[in-house]
Amino acid sequence: MPEIDPRALRSAFGSFLTGVTVVTTKDEAGVPHGFTANSFASVSLDPPLLLVCPGKFLSSFSVFESCGAFSVSVLAEGQEDVSTVFAGFEGDRFSQVAWSSDGQGVPTVDGAAATFSCRTHKVIEAGDHIVLLGEVVEFSSTGQRGLGYAAGQYFSLGLERAAAAAPVSRREVLAGAIIERDGSVLLEQTESGWRPLQLNLEGRTHVRRTLSEYLSAAGMPVILGKAFSIFEDRKRGAHYTYFHALAETDAPVGLGEYVPIAALPTLTFASEAHAAMLARYALEFETRNFALYVGDESDGDIHDLENGSR
Ligand SMILES: Cc1cc2nc3c(=O)[nH]c(=O)nc-3n(C[C@H](O)[C@H](O)[C@H](O)COP(=O)(O)O)c2cc1C
Incomplete structure (x- = not known):
């Protein structure tokens, strides 16, 4: 078997087009935590399950690993800034974006295309990440288009379609x-x-x-x-x-x-x-x-x- 080059593997994984989510929870002291994640997947309708994979490198890893409830906000087109905040801002990320509390008291991002409030269903050990399976207890969806992500860059289907549809004669x-x-x-x-x-x-x-x-x-x-x-x-x-x-x-x-x-x-x-x-x-x-x-x-x-x- 050839040796797996982690950089090449990361780049190959990156060719899979995804959306972008912000995963949030609150710790025992009531402090909110959140990180940007594209490892989101829908898993089951009955029971309603989804998953997301927090990395062990996250400063909030222990909070997510042991949380009883968490939420996933699927970012809408135009919310690149929210993604950037939850991927790297080092201060209070929640002071940088508009958010609300869901029925479990967990923050969700305002203006998201969809939000899912989950009870933790299962935590599966998975190398340098865990798989956090959540049972959806409440959700909302606005019908907006989700923000896209591929090969390290954001894309917006709405903008791209609009550009392609611009009348050719005027262009x-x-x-x-x-x-x-x-x-x-x-x-x-x-x-x-x-x-x-x-x-x-x-x-x-x-x-x-x-x-x-x-x-x-x-x-x-x-x-x-x-x-x-x-x-x-x-x-x-x-x-x-x-x-x-x-x-x-x-x-x-x-x-x-x-x-x-x-x-x-x-x-x-x-x-x-x-x-x-x-x-x-x-x-x-x-x-x-x-x-x-x-x-x-x-x-x-x-x-x-x-x-x-x-
Ligand atoms: C588009 C995108 C997707 C990401 N997906 C994940 C993910 O699925 N799991 C994860 O642990 N980190 C993911 N990250 C990285 C984390 O968002 C980032 O490492 C984290 O916010 C750092 O938080 P910390 O400073 O509290 O450790 C992603 C980053 C971006 C920009």
Whole structure:
């Protein structure tokens, strides 16, 4: 048998798409405890059973291992912040979110897609975790969509479906490059303000190759790097993918102007989304740790591919 590499195993487990829950209980002194868990599963309808797996590493492990009652709140789309609090906030997590007490006096997260109040049915020893089986004594469900989680990142089916369903005729698909050379970036000035070079793909696929060929043909060969920002500008009905790029030559006349990165905060940009993107670029340029933004013009996630999501 080949040896099991725990990191590879964790990553393989992570390919299973799950929801996100917050598991809560109260200790003997009445102090609430809670942690984020995606190890939730429904188990049985008759009797009504569910399970969740608290890790032995949890600071609240002994409380969950011996609790007589606990609750599970299934987080709704948009509750990423609640998940983050219950996955890592080191102070009083319950001071950071809105919550209520259920019929057993156990906290449940307000605004959750569903909550299940359980009596502990069984605790099963399971390696570095336990399996905590609960008998559901009370539950509620709002019909909201649950928040999704896969491969270390949150996803929202609602948002993704809405993006896919945006009327195609009103949707421009653009690709652009933030081209860097000696501490400056190449920008062009438009009527509405500055922006990096971009191209309307007009139905062409192979975004990276098309952009690269376009820039070469325009006399601006670049080394195209990682994607830096992928966003939907809903006001314009446009979808943008911007790449990081290094210039191989000076820019030909008429193809924009190199602006020192330090001067970016003084410019007026073509849109809010461009301003936010270049503000992040200027900040990340200081450490050269460029992350990837995925979202829309006002809200999204920053995926730091080297250090995990922010
Ligand atoms: C999406 C997600 C799912 C998680 N699932 C579990 C889980 O099923 N079991 C578990 O013990 N920890 C899980 N964790 C980690 C705990 O939430 C985290 O280690 C815990 O809140 C730390 O609490 P502590 O500081 O009190 O030890 C998960 C974290 C995230 C972000």
